[in-house]
Amino acid sequence: MAGSREKVCVTGAGGYIASWLVKLLLARGYAVHATVRDPSDLKNAHLRQLEGASENLRVFKADVLDHGTLAGAVAGCRGVFHVAFPVPTDKVVDPETEMLAPAVKGTLNILQACSANDVQKVVVVSSTAAVHFNPKWPQDRPKDENCWSDISSCEKNKVYHTCDVFLTFLLGKLFAFRGPAVMKNILWHIVDVRDVADALLLIYKKEESAGRYICAPHHISAKVMVNLIKKTHPNYNYVNCDSDLDPRSIVTPLTSEKLKDLGWKPRKKMEEALLDSIEYYEKAGLLQEVEGRPCRLPHLFHMAIEK
Numbered sequence: 001m002a003g004s005r006e007k008v009c010v011t012g013a014g015g016y017i018a019s020w021l022v023k024l025l026l027a028r029g030y031a032v033h034a035t036v037r038d039p040s041d042l043k044n045a046h047l048r049q050l051e052g053a054s055e056n057l058r059v060f061k062a063d064v065l066d067h068g069t070l071a072g073a074v075a076g077c078r079g080v081f082h083v084a085f086p087v088p089t090d091k092v093v094d095p096e097t098e099m100l101a102p103a104v105k106g107t108l109n110i111l112q113a114c115s116a117n118d119v120q121k122v123v124v125v126s127s128t129a130a131v132h133f134n135p136k137w138p139q140d141r142p143k144d145e146n147c148w149s150d151i152s153s154c155e156k157n158k159v160y161h162t163c164d165v166f167l168t169f170l171l172g173k174l175f176a177f178r179g180p181a182v183m184k185n186i187l188w189h190i191v192d193v194r195d196v197a198d199a200l201l202l203i204y205k206k207e208e209s210a211g212r213y214i215c216a217p218h219h220i221s222a223k224v225m226v227n228l229i230k231k232t233h234p235n236y237n238y239v240n241c242d243s244d245l246d247p248r249s250i251v252t253p254l255t256s257e258k259l260k261d262l263g264w265k266p267r268k269k270m271e272e273a274l275l276d277s278i279e280y281y282e283k284a285g286l287l288q289e290v291e292g293r294p295c296r297l298p299h300l301f302h303m304a305i306e307k
């Protein structure tokens, strides 16, 4: 079956964003080469259970830091989605060696493998962290694809974030703190992971796509977000937020206009995306009170509570 289908490769396929992308690609009729570091790890088992996986998904064992493991995975693919990236859940002690070096080397290895195997298009997933930290950007102008984070600001902030942050809003008082704590009321950007998968596929398919694309359609302050989700889910132990927006941490919002001009439209409104997330966390058991279960907070969260 896979023989007649367009083949694409997704690196780090067992990860959060990549898994949704693999699901979308299978649903849209692609044959997918999925790379994972350890195919026998149960955390990757969901890939084989996706609809269409038995016919159209091949799982490859590959480490993007090991150049030799990549050729087999990208061979025969028209396109590659490079999503594998070191995403630490604990505090990063040495960002240079723990994150930057692997990210740069991993991306170079993938690009070399793509070049050697006649891959036509590569879509690389990055982070808003590559855009946000630019103190020279005019406060009154939304940050677009021309805005690059300033290296010294990144070094100062040492930040990274994942959807764990959202869990923290709901569970903050349960797991994160020994006593009362207040979260800074800073601005958060929100996008539904399914809309991210849509965006990646659109960028891949559109001939004219080029350069960077910001995919961050919604923003909301921490306090407004907590009040919003409290309305439908009043019983969680929400973090307390400062009342006023923290003046030191206000970020000029990002704009996703370039992506919208390419034809992307988020399927989910922000409220729907947030409520769907809670529903998913509830079903997955992530919001149950489990004595002694550590809540792993990304370092950005610490920035949000440090006074």
Ligand SMILES: NC(=O)c1ccc[n+]([C@@H]2O[C@H](COP(=O)([O-])OP(=O)(O)OC[C@H]3O[C@@H](n4cnc5c(N)ncnc54)[C@H](OP(=O)(O)O)[C@@H]3O)[C@@H](O)[C@H]2O)c1
Residues within 6 Å of the ligand: 011, 012, 013, 014, 015, 016, 017, 018, 036, 037, 038, 062, 063, 064, 065, 083, 084, 085, 086, 087, 102, 106, 125, 126, 127, 128, 161, 162, 163
């Ligand atoms: N989730 C978010 O909120 C968010 C927001 C903005 C941007 N992003 C970006 O999206 C990308 C993916 O994030 P995610 O949230 O989906 O993270 P994730 O769930 O942690 O997935 C990352 C994947 O990368 C793989 N990986 C790490 N190092 C690797 C290596 N050396 N070789 C092969 N695979 C490796 C991991 O595999 P293992 O399981 O083997 O470790 C994991 O499957 C990152 O570039 C991130 O910056 C995410």
